[in-house]
Amino acid sequence: MTHYRAPLNDRIRNPGMGTTNPDRTENFAYFPAFIHVTGKKVLVLGGGEVASGKLRILIKSQANIMVVAPEICDDIAVMVDEGRIVWESTPFVDTMVNGAAMVFDATDDPYLTARVKAATKRRNILLNVVDKTAQCDFIVPAILDRSPVMITISTGACAPALARIIRQRLETVLPATMSQLARIARDARQKVADHLHDNVSRQRFWTHFFQRGLQTHSARSICPEDVDLALRQFVPDGSSATVPGGQTLMADVHVDNAFDLPHGIARAIETADIVFHEDHIADDILTLARRDATVIPIGCITLDEHPERKRESISQQSKIFARQGFNIVTLTQPITH
Secondary structure: OEEOOOOOOOOOOOOOOOOOOHHHOOOOOOOOOOOOOOOOEEEEEOOOHHHHHHHHHHHHHOOEEEEEOOOOOHHHHHHHHOOOEEEEOOOOOHHHHOOEEEEEEOOOOHHHHHHHHHHHHHOOOEEEEOOOHHHOOOOOOEEEEEOOEEEEEOOOOOOHHHHHHHHHHHHHHOOOOHHHHHHHHHHHHHHHHHHOOOHHHHHHHHHHHHHHHHOOOOOOOOOHHHHHHHHHHHOOOOOOOOOOOOOEEEEEOOOOOHHHOOHHHHHHHHHOOEEEEOOOOOHHHHOOOOOOOEEEEHHHOOOOOOHHHHHHHHHHHHHHHHHOOOOEEEEEOOOOO
């Protein structure tokens, strides 16, 4: 998200970093990222049920997977027979990690783990030692798979069971159409870009399309023709974009954390193009804004401290942006008399 700095205000905060909520002051223990391993070597040490659990996830990644173990369980044997992985039954040697994008150690053998860790460290290769967080370069989160949509939940290895419970709850609320929506959007990106030539129009179109699509919880289906229909509705002549006026919302915020916000206000912040806010609105609330949204302290717009005049000034500014097609949210604190 973009932030404007007021010349006379040195208290502007970065919603992506700081927070006034004590529960969110910890820094990341791990950086969340997705690693592209298609066609790359991934080494898995161990042939038991623990290794099998990791392999069931890895085989979806299209990596070139090698399993090193003197014996393998039935599940892994099936993967070998199907040609999804390669099995090497000879003892581990350091050179086996050469060229690997990542290594998983599922052996529960401290002596072997020490050797593997030394070998990967010398070669700057990422290592995951299953159930030994202190020895890991990376951890694997709980995964909710709606390919090509993938949602991951991590507790930083503090409470894996909690991550699984969160995943299970999300499973019950995310519609079956999510995968289909993502695939249709992927295939229609160029078509939409050809119709809507500016980023604001495209952002608003896709937001509208996905919000409507995610309301379809049955497997009815969403199909590519739905994009054409949505484009005709959004672009009346079917050829050039007309940006409808944006929406404005001014909301008094009585809480200091996002969890306690009324749902309507939270949704408005999440979909806004521009968020104006008074100084004492909690960072925990401002983090709801999209990363590409612009977050502006009200002090950048007006220095008038009179509450009513300040609100009128920001209201006029919001209307100007709204006429350009932007969705505006203004977050204020209740006026006390």
